[in-house]
Amino acid sequence: MTALSREQVETALAAYIDPDLKQSLPAAGAVQAVEVSETGIELRIQCKHACATRHADIKQALKDALAPLAEGRAISLVIEQQIDAHPSPKKLSGLAGVKNIIAVASGKGGVGKSTTTVNLALALAAEGARVGILDADIYGPSQGMMLGVLEGERPETAEEKYFRPIERHGIQSMSMSYLVDENTPMVWRGPMVSGAMQQLLNQTLWQDLDYLLIDMPPGTGDIQLTLAQRVPVSAAVVVTTPQDIALLDAKKGIEMFRKVDIPVLGVVENMSVHICSQCGHEEALFGAGGGERIADDYHTELLGQLPLALAIREQTDAGRPTVIAEPDSAHAERYRAIARRVSAALAEKCATGGNSIPNIAVELD
Incomplete structure (x- = not known):
């Protein structure tokens, strides 16, 4: 039996490019331990992004990559998942239980940002992460309805100064x-x-969250500026539709985050096509290719495209968003794929060094 080294094993593993990480597991630093003996190959993989539903597929892909080298050795694989905290020089006391904060924003209203936020949160949870949502749209809060929180239900208080988040x-x-x-x-x-x-x-007792998603109000006003100045936001996701007027405002949103040193992980194109509920025909009602164009223009990426579908609207309005109402549907899989990519992109930014809370100066020309 031919002797095997760790380098040979990692070279074989490098042949598998993870679709969420867009790189190999050795390149991503996910290979934590390699032990080779005459009888077996033992691997310990630690994923830094939320991908629980893909663990079985990853195991099989890695075993297939190692099979030509094994020469009869048993291949043992253990996959763990550990979401790291985004580094920040300033950690607010009220956010002690939060590892990463992701702002979900749009340049204009009506593009489905809140629906995307709640399904993205549920998709991250389905992938094994602990997730919270802050509804920062003070004028038009909608997350309570989307999560099925009954009217009149109030959060409990703690220590006479904190709220306990409502869980659904x-x-x-x-x-x-x-x-x-x-x-x-x-x-x-x-x-x-x-x-x-x-x-x-700051006065909510968030409990051990891997991700806190902030459902931002539309635009680039007071709340966005306050968030950038006062809160250690890890990154942002911008939601748009393919429509030219929505893209125009989405560009302003991306520019705003850039000016305040908050990285934009990518763009989610909502309502990309209408799918007929009777025949399945797809039609681009709001235009085509807009999300991809804006991602290219700003050197970010198109995280995913979501259809304009009656079921998504009905399920969310009923307080059971698509990811939990129909977890095996094609729509739910789209949300999970976006969630995995968001988590992977943030993990990559954390590994390469992140942003800090910016100092913002307003100058008059």
Whole structure:
């Protein structure tokens, strides 16, 4: 039997390119231990991104890659998953239980940002991560309805100054809609809205979260600026539709995050095609290729495309979003694929060194 070294094993493993990481596991630093003996090859793989539903496929792919070298040796593979915290020079006391913060934003309203946020959160949870959602759209909070939180349900308090997040479908959440009647309008000026958002974020006892997704209000106003100045945001995801007017505003959103030193992981193109519920015919009602063009223009990536589908709207309105209502559907798999790529892209940025909380100066020309 031919002797085997760790280098030979890792060279063989490098032939498998993970579709979420877009690189091999050795290149991603996921191979933690290699032991070769006359009778077996033992590997310990530690994934730094959420991908629990793909562990079995990864195992099989790695075994297939090693099979030509094994020469009768048994191949033993252990896959672990460990989500690292995004490094930040400043950690707010209210966020002690949060590893990573991802802002989900759009340049304009009506592109399905909140629906994307809740399904992305549920998809990350399905991939083995602990996830929370902060509904930062103070004027139009919607996450409570989407998660199936009953009207009038209020968060419990702790130590007379903290809220305990309301949990549904394994997701921790906090929203202004939990604190006021759903018919009460927030007739507030910008500073009051920014203050409310900070209170919701910092006075919630988030419990051991790998990811906190912030459902941002549309635009590039007070809340976005406050978030960039006061909160250690790990990265952002921008949601758009292929429509030219939506793309125009999405560009402004990407530019805003760049100016405040928050990396944009990529673009999610929502409502990319309409799928007929009767015949399955697909039609690009809002244009085609817009998400890919904007990703190319800003040297980021198109994380995924989501269809304009009646089922997604109905399930989310009913408080059971697609990822849990129909976990085996093609729509749910699209969300999970986007979630895995978001997690992998953030893990890569963490490994190469991340952003810090920026200092923002306003200058008058």
